[in-house]
Amino acid sequence: MPNTMRMKIASSFYHLRKRKMLARLDALDAHQWLSAAEIRAVRQQSLLALLEYAHRFVPYYQNLFRSIGFQPADFAADPRAFQQIPPLTKSGIREHYDQLITTEPARRATLIRQKTGGTTGEPLWFNKDTTYRQYNVAYVYHNMKWAGWQLGRPQFWLWGHVPHDSETRDGQVSVRKRLSNFVANRFDADAFVITPAGMEKLARQMENKPDGIFWSYTSTAFQFARFLQERGHTIRLKGVYVAAEPLFDYQRELIERVLGCPVFNNYSSIDTGAIARECDRHNGLHIATKNCHLEVLQDNAPVADGQAGEFVITTLLNYGMPLIRYKIEDWGRKSARPCACGRGEPLLEVVEGRKIDLFKTRDGKIVYGAFAKDLLPTLGNVKQFQIIQKSLDLLIFRIVAVGPIDRQQMAFIETVSKGALGADVEVKFEFVNSLPATPTGKHRYLVSEVP
Numbered sequence: 001m002p003n004t005m006r007m008k009i010a011s012s013f014y015h016l017r018k019r020k021m022l023a024r025l026d027a028l029d030a031h032q033w034l035s036a037a038e039i040r041a042v043r044q045q046s047l048l049a050l051l052e053y054a055h056r057f058v059p060y061y062q063n064l065f066r067s068i069g070f071q072p073a074d075f076a077a078d079p080r081a082f083q084q085i086p087p088l089t090k091s092g093i094r095e096h097y098d099q100l101i102t103t104e105p106a107r108r109a110t111l112i113r114q115k116t117g118g119t120t121g122e123p124l125w126f127n128k129d130t131t132y133r134q135y136n137v138a139y140v141y142h143n144m145k146w147a148g149w150q151l152g153r154p155q156f157w158l159w160g161h162v163p164h165d166s167e168t169r170d171g172q173v174s175v176r177k178r179l180s181n182f183v184a185n186r187f188d189a190d191a192f193v194i195t196p197a198g199m200e201k202l203a204r205q206m207e208n209k210p211d212g213i214f215w216s217y218t219s220t221a222f223q224f225a226r227f228l229q230e231r232g233h234t235i236r237l238k239g240v241y242v243a244a245e246p247l248f249d250y251q252r253e254l255i256e257r258v259l260g261c262p263v264f265n266n267y268s269s270i271d272t273g274a275i276a277r278e279c280d281r282h283n284g285l286h287i288a289t290k291n292c293h294l295e296v297l298q299d300n301a302p303v304a305d306g307q308a309g310e311f312v313i314t315t316l317l318n319y320g321m322p323l324i325r326y327k328i329e330d331w332g333r334k335s336a337r338p339c340a341c342g343r344g345e346p347l348l349e350v351v352e353g354r355k356i357d358l359f360k361t362r363d364g365k366i367v368y369g370a371f372a373k374d375l376l377p378t379l380g381n382v383k384q385f386q387i388i389q390k391s392l393d394l395l396i397f398r399i400v401a402v403g404p405i406d407r408q409q410m411a412f413i414e415t416v417s418k419g420a421l422g423a424d425v426e427v428k429f430e431f432v433n434s435l436p437a438t439p440t441g442k443h444r445y446l447v448s449e450v451p
């Protein structure tokens with residue numbers, strides 16, 4: 001089909017079916033060009049509105065604010081009062097889950113629940129309201145435009161789909177999804193089960209699509225680039241977006257060379273949505289300031305820009321389940337310098353997962369060990385888990401279950417693991433009554449015993 005026809009179809013589709021999302025996209029496109037001072041002013045307003053909402057509708061914050069003697073008006077009078085609010089930990093979310101959800105009936109009715117593996121190995125649930133979900137989608141498109149991509153141009157996704165609790169998991173792509181993929185010019189491939197045939201198909205779809213964008217996890221994008229190189233494919237795209245895992249220089253270098261376009265690093269999570277993303281200057285990652293307020297703390301006190309610390313995030317758009325000063329368990333540092341692109345959103349210099357998160361393969365690859373973390377809760381009745389790389393040939397999932405487990409899904413996770421670590425790797429599931437904590441009392445959900 002000619003390109004102009006495609007663009008027309010896609011444009012009609014977005015205007016008919018995604019009108020609200022397009023409005024959010026316009027808002028994000030405008031927000032990025034505000035000055036740093038304007039962005040700080042918007043952030044103060046957003047934080048105040050969120051605190052007032054939480055104070056009015058969210059029982060956890062009502063109780064917390066009462067117990068520490070905090071009022072949203074204190075923050076309006078002096079922004080430093082924000083520091084009085086104790087950070088929210090993952091175990092805090094687990095403990096106070098029901099109380100973190102809004103009691104406002106109209107908004108409650110729009111919530112969708114989604115769960116993640118959580119970094120401590122116990123599944124965590126998050127609730128997302130409609131506005132926030134529209135913004136989540138808009139952020140992806142907004143981000144893609146930074147590479148010069150336009151709505152209706154091809155988009156290739158080598159991605160794993162983590163189902164919502166409202167979805168079925170039969171692995172079938174619905175007719176409706178196929179149709180919307182067609183009009184949006186979108187191609188999906190499953191990153192949880194990567195086969196040479198699947199990669200070959202994706203490579204063919206990418207041929208002669210210089211306006212296209214490719215999204216994947218960092219390790220899968222790298223794996224795909226190596227495949228293209230081995231097979232001698234010549235692919236030229238507009239940009240590659242990588243996410244969910246640390247990006248190493250050797251990975252960026254190979255992906256850029258093989259796919260003939262820049263790599264854009266992206267930092268986001270199921271818990272919080274967009275956090276930060278790289279612009280075309282590749283000088284760091286601009287914080288997604290409309291969606292989140294990011295603090296860098298050491299021993300619970302803010303550090304100066306340029307200094308490393310742990311990230312504490314406040315989500316500004318999701319009133320369905322507000323996360324105020326949430327310890328996401330990542331760390332890194334903010335930059336003090338502005339970006340040459342002219343955007344006022346401040347830069348993050350580095351985002352680090354912990355080194356412990358990395359597994360090795362027999363052929364010398366480094367794999368982010370958390371690859372199966374979001375899948376494990378789909379077994380059902382998982383209270384806690386640990387993923388242990390015992391040796392280059394043995395991976396163990398240790399699971400504390402509180403009821404029956406989905407056996408079919410176990411087989412699926414085994415396939416995914418072999419895809420990530422190698423077909424010859426043995427995958428074992430061990431069901432245990434409890435998991436040991438580390439000497440500091442913290443539970444480690446990823447353990448590598450490979451030297």
Ligand SMILES: [Zn+2]
Pocket residue numbers: 279280281286339340341342343
């Ligand atoms: Zn920039």
